[in-house]
Amino acid sequence: GENVEQHPSTLSVQEGDSAVIKCTYSDSASNYFPWYKQELGKRPQLIIDIRSNVGEKKDQRIAVTLNKTAKHFSLHITETQPEDSAVYFCAAEGNTGNQFYFGTGTSLTVIP
Protein backbone atom coordinates (compact mmCIF):
# COMPACT_ATOMS: atom_id res chain seq x y z
CA GLY A 1 0.00 0.00 0.00
CA GLU A 2 0.78 3.66 0.08
CA ASN A 3 3.54 4.88 2.41
CA VAL A 4 2.85 8.26 3.97
CA GLU A 5 5.42 10.09 6.06
CA GLN A 6 4.62 13.10 8.18
CA HIS A 7 6.80 15.70 9.90
CA PRO A 8 7.21 16.98 12.50
CA SER A 9 5.80 14.59 15.07
CA THR A 10 5.37 17.40 17.59
CA LEU A 11 5.06 21.13 17.03
CA SER A 12 4.68 23.97 19.50
CA VAL A 13 3.87 27.49 18.38
CA GLN A 14 2.91 30.72 20.06
CA GLU A 15 -0.66 31.82 19.66
CA GLY A 16 -0.97 33.91 16.52
CA ASP A 17 1.99 32.30 14.78
CA SER A 18 1.72 29.96 11.80
CA ALA A 19 2.10 26.19 11.85
CA VAL A 20 3.21 24.05 8.93
CA ILE A 21 2.99 20.27 8.74
CA LYS A 22 4.47 18.35 5.84
CA CYS A 23 3.73 14.97 4.35
CA THR A 24 5.20 12.86 1.59
CA TYR A 25 3.65 9.88 -0.14
CA SER A 26 4.98 7.08 -2.27
CA ASP A 27 2.27 6.16 -4.77
CA SER A 28 2.21 8.54 -7.71
CA ALA A 29 -1.29 7.28 -8.58
CA SER A 30 -2.78 8.84 -5.43
CA ASN A 31 -5.12 11.69 -6.28
CA TYR A 32 -6.81 12.68 -3.07
CA PHE A 33 -5.20 14.05 0.08
CA PRO A 34 -7.30 14.88 3.14
CA TRP A 35 -6.17 16.32 6.45
CA TYR A 36 -7.80 15.31 9.70
CA LYS A 37 -7.75 16.85 13.16
CA GLN A 38 -8.13 14.51 16.10
CA GLU A 39 -8.63 15.61 19.67
CA LEU A 40 -7.80 13.20 22.44
CA GLY A 41 -10.19 10.24 22.52
CA LYS A 42 -12.35 11.61 19.74
CA ARG A 43 -12.95 10.83 16.12
CA PRO A 44 -10.79 12.35 13.39
CA GLN A 45 -12.47 15.34 11.80
CA LEU A 46 -11.85 16.32 8.20
CA ILE A 47 -10.54 19.88 8.11
CA ILE A 48 -9.47 20.29 4.51
CA ASP A 49 -8.69 18.17 1.48
CA ILE A 50 -7.13 18.58 -1.92
CA ARG A 51 -7.28 16.70 -5.17
CA SER A 52 -4.42 16.31 -7.56
CA ASN A 53 -5.85 18.64 -10.18
CA VAL A 54 -5.14 21.68 -7.99
CA GLY A 55 -1.97 22.88 -6.31
CA GLU A 56 -3.43 24.82 -3.42
CA LYS A 57 -6.66 25.14 -1.50
CA LYS A 58 -7.56 27.55 1.25
CA ASP A 59 -10.32 27.70 3.82
CA GLN A 60 -10.05 30.69 6.13
CA ARG A 61 -6.98 30.10 8.33
CA ILE A 62 -6.21 26.70 6.86
CA ALA A 63 -4.52 25.99 3.56
CA VAL A 64 -3.11 22.93 1.87
CA THR A 65 -0.53 22.84 -0.90
CA LEU A 66 0.25 19.89 -3.14
CA ASN A 67 3.28 19.15 -5.27
CA LYS A 68 2.47 16.03 -7.26
CA THR A 69 5.83 15.93 -8.97
CA ALA A 70 7.66 15.81 -5.68
CA LYS A 71 4.86 13.79 -4.04
CA HIS A 72 4.48 16.01 -1.04
CA PHE A 73 1.73 18.10 0.45
CA SER A 74 1.58 20.49 3.38
CA LEU A 75 -0.92 21.91 5.82
CA HIS A 76 -0.62 25.55 6.78
CA ILE A 77 -2.48 27.04 9.72
CA THR A 78 -2.21 30.78 10.15
CA GLU A 79 -3.06 32.91 13.18
CA THR A 80 -3.09 29.85 15.38
CA GLN A 81 -5.38 29.70 18.39
CA PRO A 82 -5.27 27.46 21.49
CA GLU A 83 -8.25 25.50 20.18
CA ASP A 84 -6.11 24.46 17.22
CA SER A 85 -4.15 22.26 19.62
CA ALA A 86 -4.74 18.63 18.58
CA VAL A 87 -3.15 15.84 16.60
CA TYR A 88 -3.23 16.36 12.86
CA PHE A 89 -3.05 13.52 10.36
CA CYS A 90 -2.44 13.71 6.66
CA ALA A 91 -3.64 10.91 4.42
CA ALA A 92 -3.30 9.77 0.85
CA GLU A 93 -5.77 7.74 -1.09
CA GLY A 94 -4.60 4.28 -2.10
CA ASN A 95 -4.23 3.20 -5.70
CA THR A 96 -7.32 0.99 -5.65
CA GLY A 97 -9.43 3.94 -4.62
CA ASN A 98 -11.11 4.96 -1.36
CA GLN A 99 -8.56 3.48 1.05
CA PHE A 100 -6.71 6.05 3.07
CA TYR A 101 -3.22 5.62 4.36
CA PHE A 102 -2.46 7.95 7.21
CA GLY A 103 0.70 9.74 8.19
CA THR A 104 2.10 9.25 11.67
CA GLY A 105 0.48 12.37 13.04
CA THR A 106 1.65 15.72 14.36
CA SER A 107 0.80 16.80 17.86
CA LEU A 108 0.29 20.56 17.65
CA THR A 109 0.34 22.69 20.78
CA VAL A 110 -0.58 26.34 20.56
CA ILE A 111 0.77 28.22 23.55
CA PRO A 112 -1.44 31.09 24.71
Place this chain on the structure above:
Amino acid sequence: GAVVSQHPSWVICKSGTSVKIECRSLDFQATTMFWYRQFPKQSLMLMATSNEGSKATYEQGVEKDKFLINHASLTLSTLTVTSAHPEDSSFYICSAVTGAGPQHFGDGTRLSIL
Protein backbone atom coordinates in the same frame (compact mmCIF):
# COMPACT_ATOMS: atom_id res chain seq x y z
CA GLY B 1 -25.20 15.07 7.58
CA ALA B 2 -22.79 12.15 7.11
CA VAL B 3 -23.06 10.78 10.63
CA VAL B 4 -21.36 7.51 11.49
CA SER B 5 -22.30 5.78 14.70
CA GLN B 6 -20.02 3.23 16.32
CA HIS B 7 -21.02 0.97 19.17
CA PRO B 8 -19.97 0.20 21.82
CA SER B 9 -17.75 3.13 22.72
CA TRP B 10 -15.88 1.18 25.38
CA VAL B 11 -15.75 -2.47 26.19
CA ILE B 12 -13.80 -4.42 28.78
CA CYS B 13 -13.76 -8.17 28.62
CA LYS B 14 -11.84 -11.21 29.68
CA SER B 15 -9.16 -12.81 27.58
CA GLY B 16 -10.56 -15.44 25.23
CA THR B 17 -13.92 -13.83 24.59
CA SER B 18 -15.07 -12.46 21.26
CA VAL B 19 -16.16 -8.86 20.88
CA LYS B 20 -18.36 -7.40 18.16
CA ILE B 21 -18.16 -3.74 17.19
CA GLU B 22 -20.81 -2.13 15.02
CA CYS B 23 -20.40 0.72 12.58
CA ARG B 24 -23.50 2.37 11.14
CA SER B 25 -23.95 5.17 8.67
CA LEU B 26 -27.04 6.94 9.97
CA ASP B 27 -28.02 9.32 7.21
CA PHE B 28 -26.33 8.02 4.11
CA GLN B 29 -25.62 4.76 2.35
CA ALA B 30 -22.01 3.76 2.64
CA THR B 31 -20.64 1.99 -0.38
CA THR B 32 -17.48 1.25 1.53
CA MET B 33 -16.55 1.09 5.17
CA PHE B 34 -13.09 0.94 6.66
CA TRP B 35 -11.73 -0.37 9.91
CA TYR B 36 -8.73 1.16 11.60
CA ARG B 37 -6.75 0.43 14.69
CA GLN B 38 -5.07 3.16 16.67
CA PHE B 39 -2.58 2.70 19.49
CA PRO B 40 -2.07 5.51 22.02
CA LYS B 41 -0.35 8.50 20.47
CA GLN B 42 0.00 6.71 17.18
CA SER B 43 -1.54 6.94 13.76
CA LEU B 44 -4.59 5.20 12.37
CA MET B 45 -3.60 1.91 10.84
CA LEU B 46 -5.90 0.63 8.14
CA MET B 47 -6.94 -2.92 8.90
CA ALA B 48 -9.44 -3.70 6.18
CA THR B 49 -11.74 -2.32 3.53
CA SER B 50 -15.31 -3.54 3.52
CA ASN B 51 -17.72 -3.32 0.61
CA GLU B 52 -21.36 -4.20 1.06
CA GLY B 53 -22.16 -7.75 0.08
CA SER B 54 -18.61 -8.85 -0.57
CA LYS B 55 -15.68 -10.12 1.42
CA ALA B 56 -13.50 -7.60 3.16
CA THR B 57 -10.05 -6.81 1.82
CA TYR B 58 -7.48 -7.03 4.58
CA GLU B 59 -4.23 -5.13 4.76
CA GLN B 60 -1.01 -7.05 4.90
CA GLY B 61 -0.31 -8.41 8.35
CA VAL B 62 -3.91 -8.29 9.56
CA GLU B 63 -5.27 -11.72 10.46
CA LYS B 64 -8.62 -12.20 8.74
CA ASP B 65 -9.55 -15.08 11.04
CA LYS B 66 -8.84 -12.91 14.05
CA PHE B 67 -10.70 -9.84 12.87
CA LEU B 68 -13.92 -10.91 11.19
CA ILE B 69 -15.65 -8.25 9.16
CA ASN B 70 -19.20 -8.42 7.91
CA HIS B 71 -20.83 -5.78 5.76
CA ALA B 72 -24.38 -7.00 5.40
CA SER B 73 -26.01 -3.76 4.30
CA LEU B 74 -25.17 -0.30 2.98
CA THR B 75 -25.50 1.12 6.47
CA LEU B 76 -23.90 -1.49 8.71
CA SER B 77 -20.52 -3.12 9.04
CA THR B 78 -19.34 -5.18 12.00
CA LEU B 79 -15.89 -6.08 13.25
CA THR B 80 -15.60 -9.10 15.50
CA VAL B 81 -12.38 -9.58 17.41
CA THR B 82 -12.33 -13.31 18.00
CA SER B 83 -10.74 -14.91 21.05
CA ALA B 84 -9.42 -11.54 22.14
CA HIS B 85 -6.18 -11.31 24.10
CA PRO B 86 -4.51 -8.39 25.91
CA GLU B 87 -2.44 -7.53 22.84
CA ASP B 88 -5.70 -6.86 20.97
CA SER B 89 -6.45 -4.00 23.36
CA SER B 90 -6.60 -0.86 21.26
CA PHE B 91 -8.80 1.89 19.90
CA TYR B 92 -10.77 0.68 16.88
CA ILE B 93 -12.32 3.25 14.56
CA CYS B 94 -14.52 2.74 11.56
CA SER B 95 -15.18 5.11 8.73
CA ALA B 96 -17.69 5.17 5.92
CA VAL B 97 -17.67 6.66 2.47
CA THR B 98 -20.12 6.98 -0.34
CA GLY B 99 -18.69 7.10 -3.82
CA ALA B 100 -15.48 9.12 -4.04
CA GLY B 101 -16.24 11.43 -1.12
CA PRO B 102 -14.27 11.95 2.09
CA GLN B 103 -14.32 9.35 4.83
CA HIS B 104 -16.57 10.01 7.80
CA PHE B 105 -15.41 8.49 11.05
CA GLY B 106 -17.22 6.91 13.95
CA ASP B 107 -16.38 7.86 17.52
CA GLY B 108 -14.25 4.77 17.98
CA THR B 109 -14.35 1.83 20.35
CA ARG B 110 -11.90 1.47 23.17
CA LEU B 111 -11.29 -2.24 23.66
CA SER B 112 -9.61 -3.41 26.84
CA ILE B 113 -8.85 -7.10 27.27
CA LEU B 114 -8.00 -8.24 30.77
